[in-house]
Amino acid sequence: MDIFVWKKFYEKIIHDFGYGIKGDILSSEVLEKMIEIYKNNVASNEISKKIAGKDAYIFGAGPSLKKHVMEFKKLNDNIEKVVITADGATKALLEENIIPDIIVSDLDGDMEYILKSNLFGSIVVVHAHGDNIDRLEKYVNNLKNIFGTTQVPKKFKNLSNYGGFTDGDRCCFLAEEFGAKQMILCGMDFGIYVTKYSRPNIEKDVEIADSIKVKKLKYAETLVNWLKENGKTPIRFMG
Ligand SMILES: Nc1ncnc2c1ncn2[C@@H]1O[C@H](COP(=O)(O)OP(=O)(O)OP(=O)(O)O)[C@@H](O)[C@H]1O
Ligand SMILES: Nc1nc2c(c(=O)[nH]1)N=C(CO)CN2
Numbered sequence: 001m002d003i004f005v006w007k008k009f010y011e012k013i014i015h016d017f018g019y020g021i022k023g024d025i026l027s028s029e030v031l032e033k034m035i036e037i038y039k040n041n042v043a044s045n046e047i048s049k050k051i052a053g054k055d056a057y058i059f060g061a062g063p064s065l066k067k068h069v070m071e072f073k074k075l076n077d078n079i080e081k082v083v084i085t086a087d088g089a090t091k092a093l094l095e096e097n098i099i100p101d102i103i104v105s106d107l108d109g110d111m112e113y114i115l116k117s118n119l120f121g122s123i124v125v126v127h128a129h130g131d132n133i134d135r136l137e138k139y140v141n142n143l144k145n146i147f148g149t150t151q152v153p154k155k156f157k158n159l160s161n162y163g164g165f166t167d168g169d170r171c172c173f174l175a176e177e178f179g180a181k182q183m184i185l186c187g188m189d190f191g192i193y194v195t196k197y198s199r200p201n202i203e204k205d206v207e208i209a210d211s212i213k214v215k216k217l218k219y220a221e222t223l224v225n226w227l228k229e230n231g232k233t234p235i236r237f238m239g
């Protein structure tokens with residue numbers, strides 16, 4: 001997404017959620033510094049090699065996730081694919097012995113499966129924002145092959161901004177940026193329900209989301225719809 005178009009979305013989002021741009025900038029600076037120190041990042045051409053020209057299967061943590069993982073497993077064609085998971089959705093793929101090529105995360109969820117998947121080779125696209133500085137400090141030096149992103153519409157030496165807000169819609173903006181042939185969205189239900197993959201501490205498998213999560217999902221849907229209308233990569237839903 002053009003940075004000026006993203007700036008308009010971003011200003012609305014931070015106003016709507018009461019986030020401060022200062023926190024987002026500080027967090028981005030922290031991630032930049034860590035990448036400089038640990039040098040554990042990959043260059044953008046590594047992302048390009050994984051995505052360009054392929055069918056991008058993008059997995060979010062909605063109620064249809066497990067069903068769509070099983071459908072994905074049954075695919076039997078020779079089409080080149082890239083598996084991109086949003087944060088908590090990573091666990092559902094590992095449960096089926098599928099290692100995602102790329103994980104997009106702000107590191108705010110259950111890290112066990114992201115760390116495990118990264119050990120098996122997944123690139124982790126780590127997002128900096130004002131509410132995850134502690135998570136960056138705790139986990140970035142334990143990861144290899146990371147790619148840093150920011151939501152601040154401003155240039156950073158080691159961070160990229162392709163637009164997008166939640167981990168799920170940012171997967172889509174990444175696939176668009178790096179020239180996927182098409183995107184197939186799995187577990188990207190949006191709506192008002194969350195799963196244990198998104199919120200590990202809920203009692204039932206699926207529960208009604210809290211109001212902030214519902215609002216985040218609404219933005220995720222709006223951004224994916226924007227991309228569908230304005231992007232070059234076709235987007236469809238699994239099933
Ligand atoms: N019904 C849904 N419930 C949860 N995630 C969904 C749903 N539909 C789509 N998604 C996408 O799946 C992604 C992964 O979910 P997860 O809750 O692990 O991520 P998250 O963005 O870190 O959420 P949060 O910021 O609220 O912690 C979300 O970012 C969202 O874009
Ligand atoms: N400042 C801030 N930015 C975000 C946040 C958040 O909680 N705080 N959550 C996001 C994805 O869910 C994306 N961006």
Ligand SMILES: [Mg+2]
Nearest residue numbers: 087106108167
């Ligand atoms: Mg997250």
